[in-house]
Amino acid sequence: MRAPLRSLLLVSLTTLGLAACDKSEGEHGEHGEHGEHGTGDGTGDDSGCAAETRGDEFAIGLSKSGTSIEVSFISSSPAPPIKGDNTWTLELQDLQGQPVVDATIVAIPMMPDHGHGTPVEAEMTALETPGHYEISPVNLFMTGYWEITLEVSLTSGEQDSVMFGFCVE
Ligand SMILES: [Cu+2]
Structure with a gap:
């Protein structure tokens, strides 16, 4: 009871x-x-991002490797990612550098400091270029540090994931 x-x-x-x-x-x-x-921290610094040491410095080509794939940024709109809705174009390659086609990517943004995600679900579109995918909207609705996990399902049935961390303002 x-x-x-x-x-x-x-x-x-x-x-x-x-x-x-x-x-x-x-x-x-x-x-x-x-x-x-x-x-x-009581400094009254409204952005916090200047002092943020976690996460990634956004750049075109920024990449993370999972167990069997590598995910790289082709573009982000806007760049760097901001508070609000973002559109990301990502390239998926296997560890031999070959494009990974017909994958499914689910983006899961989380704010670890606040213990919440976002209610807005990003949609994935496979682009014409093999291995390129657009994810939108990556909804980062609050100022601060976000960790965006990309869960990737491959046609082989294999699952992989990578995580990008961005402080947004
Ligand atoms: Cu929050």
């Missing part, structure tokens, strides 16, 4: 946390979210 009650509480707390996060962003836009989420 106790366990179900506890998990129910946990779920409602999580839901509340997410709602509060969305709400503060929606109502206040650029202002005020940092105080509420408590990055807690």
